[in-house]
Amino acid sequence: MNIRPHIIILGVSLGIMIAGSVIGNALEAFRIITADSIGPKTIVVLKIIYFALFCLMAFSAVPLFVRAFIVLQRRIGNAGLFLIRWLSAHEQAVVWCFWGIFALGLCMIFILARDEVLSQLK
Numbered sequence: 001m002n003i004r005p006h007i008i009i010l011g012v013s014l015g016i017m018i019a020g021s022v023i024g025n026a027l028e029a030f031r032i033i034t035a036d037s038i039g040p041k042t043i044v045v046l047k048i049i050y051f052a053l054f055c056l057m058a059f060s061a062v063p064l065f066v067r068a069f070i071v072l073q074r075r076i077g078n079a080g081l082f083l084i085r086w087l088s089a090h091e092q093a094v095v096w097c098f099w100g101i102f103a104l105g106l107c108m109i110f111i112l113a114r115d116e117v118l119s120q121l122k
Contacts, residue, residue, distance in 0.1 A: 001092045003067055009060040013053045020050070044120045055106070062098045066091060 027033045035043065070091065073084045087094060110117075 001063060001067075001095065003063060006060040006063045010057055010064065013056040013060070017050060017053050017057075041121065044117075055102075059099060059102060062102075063091075063095045066095055066098070 024033075066087070070084065070087050073079070073081075074088075078084050
């Protein structure tokens with residue numbers, strides 16, 4: 001599994017979140033924009049954008065953490081253990097399982113919070 005795209009996605013999404021927060025706070029500090037001037041629908045859209053960026057960041061962090069765990073376990077001398085050998089051989093499957101658990105959780109959140117989200121968009 002190639003880790004480079006996940007590093008790029010993680011860095012870009014984190015950078016956009018930080019830059020957006022800094023710029024938004026600066027614009028609010030200089031009273032160029034306020035919560036009243038942009039409206040509640042724009043605030044909801046911004047929350048959705050930040051949530052999407054957070055999800056991108058979380059999903060791209062999984063392969064990095066799995067790989068880091070395997071590499072560090074090998075460095076401390078646990079490369080011969082069954083679990084570490086199994087994780088090394090099935091690294092991509094483990095990542096897909098974590099992503100599946102994350103996706104299942106997102107589906108549950110959207111199902112349970114659908115009415116609240118839709119009421120804010122009206």
